[in-house]
Amino acid sequence: MMIDQPTAAYTLGEMEQKAACCVPSPILQVRDLAVYYGNNAVLADVSLDIHKGCITALIGPSGCGKTSFLSTLNRLTDYHPGVQVRGQILFDGHNLRQESVDTLALRRRIGMIFQRPNPFPLSIRRNLDLPLKEHGVRDPHLRKRKIKQALKDVGLWDEVCDRLDSSALSLSGGQQQRLCIARALVLEPEILLMDEPCSALDPISSRVVEELIMRLRGRYTLVIVTHNLAQARRVANYVGFFWMRERVGKLIEFGQCRQLFEAPTDALTAAYVSGAQG
């Protein structure tokens, strides 16, 4: 029931920084989402829209369900034993939580980047070649072109073009993370989920990855979990603030970045973003 190929390339162009972004056009609509581990809810009553071409940052203290929320969006929660998800996630008008959804095709359209870089212990080229082959790109010349493009998109091409066949594990941490982003981009996803993509990196690599994230805005829809408020403020168009209430993670406030940081409506949000709590 999912369409296999993205229907159009995203050419929303450069966004101005920090400003309330693009014409809001929701690509993901989350309604009354709840996540249970066994009988305990870890996340409840989450409703929000992820807008096309924008960067949405999810902030809040550890353990309040941000990563669980992210994992529901590409159905990675299917693999977590004992986890139950309730509620609706509409993607292109279809509920992606339905049994009939082809999760392999879904994960091609919604890519994911993890906290710790996880390149496969294969060559740099093979890291990108494998997912392409898997998703039916048979023509080797086309694969070669796509690999080059993806590596250029993440600014890694000049650094690795002469050693594509050496192990991906020989790269530095920051390069590994950019390789992982390239590995996701090579499948031309529409949405990219990022779970604290900079937190395991040194400050300089972190800076490089953050710049890359800003460059992806407009071409992809990004959802980023981050503990770094300054980073959320620098990169995000929309921000969601999560907090634990009675041991259950809740979405306290969701809105445009500037509004949430400068004029939050909730007192808890105000305390958190000003550093008074959290």
Place this chain on the structure above:
Amino acid sequence: MMAKCLDHLRSKDGRWNASLALLTAGMVALLLTILLFLMSEAWPFLISADTGHGGNRLFTNLLQNPGWYPLEGRFGLAPMILASLAVMLGAILIALPLGLINGIYLEFYASAAFARGFRLLLNLLAGIPSVVFGLWGLTRLVPWITQWQPPGASLLAAILVLSLMILPTIALTSASALASVPRELHTGAIALGLRRTSQIIHIMLPAARSGIVAGTILAAARALGETMAVLMVAGNVVQIPATLFEPVRVLTANMALEMAYAVGEHRASLFASGLLLTLVVWGLSWMAYRLGRHQRKFARHD
């Protein structure tokens, strides 16, 4: 300095440490003694000059001497070395694919309850004394092969019995090598929309390779050193077999069969076989250890 040492020894903790160190040193010394004993017993065979052909006797014995006639002073070990290698390789050839499939099934397909039971079963299987495998081989397997291709007691019987014996080891070690692959690699493969077969073949197996190879080498070392089960089913004729159905005698079986009456150079030649086996098995264990360490290092993402 001396006084400090003595003070330390007088304390209870100090005495405990000292006795542990002594015990460990004793174990190392014992190991070295066994090696020295093997060498000294094998020495006459290793150095004896061949008066007939000239040159080193060991070399001639290993490679040129056409047969094993110890009473006539002809000690051609080649057929038995070849038989040992053939039995080992054959057993690995059968047990590796089967064990790998078992390991993959345990890690990725079996339900938790089934995996627990299956693991227990494999551990039990690995613990069955080899003479019991030999009994089964002698009374069931050999008659089956006899009906098909007499005489039955053969290279094939030895390979089949040994492969059953090492299968649990390979299955358990490959399952644990697969389990030691960092979780985020598996998650990463899932998040890219790879099918389960691709996740296993392209990501998990390459990542677990060194652990799987280490387990296989350990199993090979066990196959090479195994005596009783092979002795019971292999037929023990000293010859280079032309087919799988001919009887063979492996190096270990030769030692067990002839030690009781061997004297002089004959006896030394058996010790030399033992020395050779010990060194090869140590070498294999060392390789397995190095590879296993590589796997653990990788699992920690260093």
